[in-house]
Amino acid sequence: xxxxxxxxxxxxxxxxxxxxxxxxxxxxxxxxxxxxxxxxxxxxxxxxxxxxxxxxxxxxxxxxxxxxxxxxxxxxxxxxxxxxxxxxxxxxxxxxxxxxxxxxxxxxxxxxxxxxxxxxxxxxxxxxxxxxxxxxxxxxxxxxxxxxxxxxxxxxxxxxxxxxxxxxxxxxxxxxxxxxxxxxxxxxxxxxxxxxxxxxxxxxxxxxxxxxxxxxxxxx
Numbered sequence: 001x002x003x004x005x006x007x008x009x010x011x012x013x014x015x016x017x018x019x020x021x022x023x024x025x026x027x028x029x030x031x032x033x034x035x036x037x038x039x040x041x042x043x044x045x046x047x048x049x050x051x052x053x054x055x056x057x058x059x060x061x062x063x064x065x066x067x068x069x070x071x072x073x074x075x076x077x078x079x080x081x082x083x084x085x086x087x088x089x090x091x092x093x094x095x096x097x098x099x100x101x102x103x104x105x106x107x108x109x110x111x112x113x114x115x116x117x118x119x120x121x122x123x124x125x126x127x128x129x130x131x132x133x134x135x136x137x138x139x140x141x142x143x144x145x146x147x148x149x150x151x152x153x154x155x156x157x158x159x160x161x162x163x164x165x166x167x168x169x170x171x172x173x174x175x176x177x178x179x180x181x182x183x184x185x186x187x188x189x190x191x192x193x194x195x196x197x198x199x200x201x202x203x204x205x206x207x208x209x210x211x212x213x214x215x216x217x218x219x220x
Contacts, residue, residue: 001190001198002182003136006129010203017133017206018140022213027145029156032220036158039216040089042108044099046212047085049112051077053119053131060124069180076173088160107215111208118201125184129201132181133209139174142166 007014022039025031054077057070086096104112119127142165145151153159164170188195 001185001188001195003132003178003185005185005190005195006132006199006202007136009199010206013203013206013210014137017137017209017213018144020210020213022217023141023145025217026158027148027151027156027162029152029158031158033157035216035220037092037094038105038219039213040085040092040094041099041102042105042212042215044082044085044089045102045104045108046112047077047082049116050131050134051082053112053115053127056116056119057124057127057131060119060127062124066124073177084164088164105215107208107211111205111212114204114208122201125188125198126201128181128184129198130205132177132202133205135174135177137206137209138165139171142170 022031022035026036051074054070054073058067058074061067061070086099089095089099115127115130118130142162145162146166151162153162156162185198188198190196190199
């Protein structure tokens with residue numbers, strides 16, 4: 001099996017995630033600023049837990065090759081993506097200190113603890129299946145929004161967000177993570193109990209992504 005099998009196993013949830021109203025409003029520049037600020041703060045808290053999950057992947061790794069596979073993600077999250085996020089939030093008037101002090105919303109807690117619990121109770125492939133919807137989904141969303149004629153970039157407060165996730169640097173990282181995931185999945189039969197468990201993990205994490213967008217909308 002491969003990552004496309006995981007997506008196909010939760011097709012309706014995947015569409016709901018990648019085509020969510022939060023994303024559509026963001027693309028048109030119509031998203032309420034309060035919704036976006038809530039999302040930014042919660043996404044910062046999410047990224048902290050996401051980094052811990054990749055560190056857990058090193059602990060769970062069966063081989064040195066698998067340990068090396070996770071290390072660049074930990075380094076990129078700590079030295080690049082979180083730093084970019086802090087800088088970006090600063091432009092919206094939100095400091096790192098403020099974000100650190102922000103309480104985790106229920107959706108953030110549910111999602112991040114699901115990923116970490118999956119990694120703790122399962123093996124490294126279970127963990128990567130739980131991590132995958134975030135990176136792959138944001139790659140799909142960024143590419144779609146940047147390619148669509150209906151997406152508004154000029155005068156859109158959220159244009160930099162769209163350009164970041166649709167840009168070459170992020171897209172390249174997503175493709176690398178997809179290749180690594182496919183290497184882990186290649187010997188697993190989709191119809192086996194193992195394959196179906198991975199589909200269930202991926203589907204649950206995708207549902208959590210939908211809830212993450214929705215909690216931003218609900219803030220408005």
